[in-house]
Amino acid sequence: MANQPNALSTLVTSSCRVAILRQIVRSPASIDELDSAIDSTRRSILRNLKRLQDDGWIDQSGAEYQVQSMVREYVQDIIQKIEQGNRIEEIQALLRNVSYNFDAVPKEILIESEISVRCPQAPTRPLNETISKIRSSKTVKLFVPFLSLQVARALQASVENDDKVSLVVSRDALRRLQSSDLEDAFKILLPLTYGHQCPVKPIGICNLEDESILMCYDEHGGLHGTFHGTFQSIREWSNERYRNQRDKARPIKTFDRRIQ
Incomplete structure (x- = not known):
């Protein structure tokens, strides 16, 4: 994670990568399970899985992908903050009108x-x-x-x-x-x-x-x-x-x- 700032920037600007991490931070998942759970193409999911692996966020064990144990709590915190931000945007969109x-x-x-x-x-x-x-x-x-x-x-x-x-x-x-x-x-x-x-x-x-x-x-x-x-x-x-x-x-x- 030596290049963590760039990796973090890449993560938070990709809804697909956030969706992948949201799924596998709970429990490991296969590509078929991710394909069923995420609103994106299988090709896009595979491409983003590779990017997450290259940046050190996840690894693969057999057919399943999982969040690296050393960054699990960090990823959970990131996902929570992103969801809170999305929540605030929803509230603001409602209240504006x-x-x-x-x-x-x-x-x-x-x-x-x-x-x-x-x-x-x-x-x-x-x-x-x-x-x-x-x-x-x-x-x-x-x-x-x-x-x-x-x-x-x-x-x-x-x-x-x-x-x-x-x-x-x-x-x-x-x-x-x-x-x-x-x-x-x-x-x-x-x-x-x-x-x-x-x-x-x-x-x-x-x-x-x-x-x-x-x-x-x-x-x-x-x-x-x-x-x-x-x-x-x-x-x-x-x-x-x-x-x-x-x-x-x-x-x-x-x-x-x-x-x-």
Whole structure:
């Protein structure tokens, strides 16, 4: 490893080599196993394996490749730092498109959560994933500043399936609920709905049976991305936030199209 600085530079600028090390730092792997696990061509994997061997990061024992024992901890540390960097980039990409100050959200929630972000290739991914989770949960506690037709229909199906549903909506979302294409859903959700008379920030909470989802909206009311997880801190924080929003809202007792 006499030429370690150059070798390190070569490593961190190659996603294929990072992916290889991520696999074999856990346990030795053959070329067939790496080919199945890594999103790259077999030829590229073989070329990068040779480069890692030449730079002294790995060696080969029979058909399997493994990280050199003398640098195993060092490689683990590098992989962890790269993954943390990628994680920060994902978070920044999500937050750049959301008009909300996330200082009030505990940092461990942002770091530990799984992230789903809308992108050109999958513009409705966060919405579709959230709807799927709502449909599969027996308990749904939802606070939203904006309400899409798809989410309203998912909640309607949950109620009709005798799931436990509670909905807190903003004034704008309430108007949406009362639109003609949602009137049947609104009548079903009416006894379970609480409304805010004041505008709310573009952030939503969805507390399910075994998961909590922090919903991030863009300035046009589209669901841009989500932070979601099952760990204790996100469950406690999101449940507390939902209760706070629920306490500020009032029950919607009648179907009133005159809400301003």
